[in-house]
Amino acid sequence: MKRQLKKVVAAIALCAAGGFATHAVAQEPDVKLWQLSSGTLTLDKGWLTAMSGVGTRITVPVAMYVIQHPRGLLLFDTGNNVEVSDGKCANYWGEGLCGAFTAEQTRDEVIDRQLAKLGFKPEDVTHVIYSHFHLDHAGNIKLFPNAKHVVQKEELRAAWWPEKFQRAAYVLKDYDGTRDYDFLQLNGDFDLFNDGTIVILDTKGHTQGHQSLQVKLKNTGTLLLAADAVYTSENEAGVIPGITWNTNASMASIDRLKQIRDATRGEIWYSHDAKQYESHNHDKAYD
Numbered sequence: 171m172k173r174q175l176k177k178v179v180a181a182i183a184l185c186a187a188g189g190f191a192t193h194a195v196a197q198e199p200d201v202k203l204w205q206l207s208s209g210t211l212t213l214d215k216g217w218l219t220a221m222s223g224v225g226t227r228i229t230v231p232v233a234m235y236v237i238q239h240p241r242g243l244l245l246f247d248t249g250n251n252v253e254v255s256d257g258k259c260a261n262y263w264g265e266g267l268c269g270a271f272t273a274e275q276t277r278d279e280v281i282d283r284q285l286a287k288l289g290f291k292p293e294d295v296t297h298v299i300y301s302h303f304h305l306d307h308a309g310n311i312k313l314f315p316n317a318k319h320v321v322q323k324e325e326l327r328a329a330w331w332p333e334k335f336q337r338a339a340y341v342l343k344d345y346d347g348t349r350d351y352d353f354l355q356l357n358g359d360f361d362l363f364n365d366g367t368i369v370i371l372d373t374k375g376h377t378q379g380h381q382s383l384q385v386k387l388k389n390t391g392t393l394l395l396a397a398d399a400v401y402t403s404e405n406e407a408g409v410i411p412g413i414t415w416n417t418n419a420s421m422a423s424i425d426r427l428k429q430i431r432d433a434t435r436g437e438i439w440y441s442h443d444a445k446q447y448e449s450h451n452h453d454k455a456y457d
């Protein structure tokens with residue numbers, strides 16, 4: 171009897187040790203992140219902050235990200251189309267759009283050349299994640315014909331047939347001919363590699379299918395790449411964004427990101443905030 175009990179105790183101890191061993195072995199993956207900008211846009215501040223600074227033109231970055239994960243090389247947004255480079259904006263976007271969102275972009279600032287500076291080729295990119303399909307975010311989808319394209323299903327519908335009041339910022343020729351690309355069509359949140367490091371968050375409001383990206387880095391902590399859910403620090407502080415598909419949903423998404431920021435002790439990174447962008451390091455990876 172005593173011997174049997176001993177055996178049971180030994181077995182339990184072994185299980186517990188095994189359990190601990192599994193935990194110790196399951197390491198967090200090494201993830202690196204670079205924040206880049208597809209040149210700048212000069213625009214009326216009122217596009218970003220409703221009823222605040224209307225009539226004042228400001229110059230802002232066009233944030234995009236390269237993320238290296240053991241299971242793939244990812245992009246989050248792709249910037250303005252390559253054809254917009256080197257003063258040729260009006261040829262591609264047309265005078266009206268270029269007047270409203272004056273793009274300054276050199277050829278070297280386009281995502282393929284920025285990847286090259288980091289030692290990658292466009293063919294190395296396995297996943298392109300889009301916050302949404304507006305001209306300054308999905309502009310270069312065609313540079314990555316063989317990647318998996320990660321986007322909300324509602325955003326694809328909106329991009330192909332936008333509400334009339336939202337049409338201007340969707341440039342159909344950025345993505346015409348891409349219907350047979352490999353799209354991962356999402357309906358809400360998604361943990362891309364099921365390891366908690368790259369989590370797509372539903373932040374609709376700016377557009378019907380807007381999404382943000384939560385990236386967990388070992389040293390830096392949790393970054394909430396808001397994209398156009400939060401253009402600038404003023405939006406985070408409560409100023410309604412200037413361009414919204416649905417203002418109520420937009421404000422709920424800002425609240426959602428703030429709640430996750432507090433829960434994870436993370437940071438919200440904006441899409442078009444010059445001051446915050448300049449405070450970040452763009453030469454080295456965040457890890």
Ligand SMILES: [Zn+2]
Pocket residue numbers: 304306307398441442
């Ligand atoms: Zn934008």
